[in-house]
Amino acid sequence: TVKAVIFDLDGVLVDTAIYHFQAWHRLAEGLGYSFSIVDNEQLKGVSRIESLELILKWAGLEKSKTEKEELLRQKNLWYLELIEQLSPAHLLSGSLDLLEKLREKGIKIALGSASKNALGILEKTGIVGYFDALIDGNAVQLSKPNPEVFLKGAEALGTAAAYCLVLEDAQAGIDAARAAGMQVIGVGQAENLKGADLVVADLGTLVDKF
Numbered sequence: 001t002v003k004a005v006i007f008d009l010d011g012v013l014v015d016t017a018i019y020h021f022q023a024w025h026r027l028a029e030g031l032g033y034s035f036s037i038v039d040n041e042q043l044k045g046v047s048r049i050e051s052l053e054l055i056l057k058w059a060g061l062e063k064s065k066t067e068k069e070e071l072l073r074q075k076n077l078w079y080l081e082l083i084e085q086l087s088p089a090h091l092l093s094g095s096l097d098l099l100e101k102l103r104e105k106g107i108k109i110a111l112g113s114a115s116k117n118a119l120g121i122l123e124k125t126g127i128v129g130y131f132d133a134l135i136d137g138n139a140v141q142l143s144k145p146n147p148e149v150f151l152k153g154a155e156a157l158g159t160a161a162a163y164c165l166v167l168e169d170a171q172a173g174i175d176a177a178r179a180a181g182m183q184v185i186g187v188g189q190a191e192n193l194k195g196a197d198l199v200v201a202d203l204g205t206l207v208d209k210f
């Protein structure tokens with residue numbers, strides 16, 4: 001049984017994962033380092049600071065606290081530039097139909113995202129009104145794969161973890177959902193989403209399951 005669905009944002013509801021990649025890639029190139037879209041899978045779902053730490057580790061670079069703050073600021077500026085024109089057209093296939101269906105069935109809806117930009121993205125894409133609870137990067141201390149973001153979502157909805165279903169496009173998010181004791185469906189390609197109960201290519205596939 002599913003009484004609540006907790007959605008990841010970037011790469012599940014909205015097509016923003018590519019913009020995170022572009023901004024990180026640009027930042028890394030500025031540091032004389034390049035990484036591929038395959039390596040990028042490891043950055044998905046991970047907080048801004050932990051993403052930077054990973055890139056610096058891959059590049060074999062050490063930076064001071066002040067330098068890191070400046071890099072984080074720069075990355076976010078580039079990311080915000082890239083998503084400035086974000087609109088409902090950037091909703092991923094099936095997102096709206098699934099949100100509508102869940103609302104119609106009385107299933108609660110929460111956001112469980114690592115992003116500190118989540119609210120602005122929900123507003124620009126016109127879906128903020130669907131959510132009964134919003135847990136984003138400003139509300140959590142620990143990055144996925146820690147389950148904090150999803151446990152806070154369940155708590156805000158008043159639903160026990162076992163009745164929550166998480167929808168995720170990142171391996172870190174699948175691991176976080178499992179650590180929270182929740183059901184989890186991966187959105188994307190199975191090889192990047194190990195341990196999911198099911199993997200679908202897009203959310204539209206799920207509309208008839210509720």
Ligand code: BG6
Nearest residue numbers: 010020044045048114115116117
């Ligand atoms: C996650 C993305 O949703 O949010 C990551 O998958 C991103 O790529 C993280 O780094 C933090 O986002 P933001 O918007 O706070 O930099």
Ligand code: MG
Nearest residue numbers: 008010011169
């Ligand atoms: Mg994601």
